[in-house]
């Protein structure tokens with residue numbers, strides 16, 4: 001995927017102009033604290049949400065233009081946005097986070113990159129930390145359309161974190177962006193190994 005090219009051409013169709021509603025609901029209901037990483041943060045809406053809920057958050061995105069747009073949109077948080085890859089995170093991010101907030105980063109990755117995603121989470125999330133995910137489950141694709149978002153089922157999610165993580169919460173949220181109703185799953189995982 002040419003993420004940088006899509007941002008440059010103004011083709012970031014996934015961006016809904018505000019933060020994930022299920023993530024917002026989760027953070028309103030659960031006092032999550034500490035250092036948080038938002039991988040694939042895009043234009044930064046979830047980063048802004050995390051900071052508003054008391055988290056010391058950092059956003060990481062592989063597309064420099066996404067980072068530039070996030071900084072322009074949230075100038076007071078500009079230094080929190082970092083350009084780089086979750087697959088090879090800067091050394092200072094290794095084991096540095098109490099929480100990872102996932103929203104449409106994993107589902108945007110080709111299935112062949114899922115092991116790299118898991119490795120990126122393992123590299124950045126400390127043992128005992130929480131992976132709070134709004135996982136996009138089985139997106140509505142037109143015939144012949146491959147993705148992103150790529151087809152991804154609950155069994156795939158379970159398999160991806162079968163070892164080293166335990167499920168803390170798991171539900172289908174009752175709030176969603178239009179078109180994503182019933183297609184997302186909030187699953188919170190704790191890193192245990």
Ligand SMILES: C[S@@+](CC[C@H](N)C(=O)[O-])C[C@H]1O[C@@H](n2cnc3c(N)ncnc32)[C@H](O)[C@@H]1O
Nearest residue numbers: 003014040041042061062063085086103104108
């Ligand atoms: C589908 S978009 C979602 C963006 C944002 N989370 C949102 O909901 O608007 C996926 C994002 O992941 C970023 N991305 C893709 N591969 C990445 C990687 N290896 N490391 C960090 N970010 C990555 C892309 O540049 C893009 O901004």
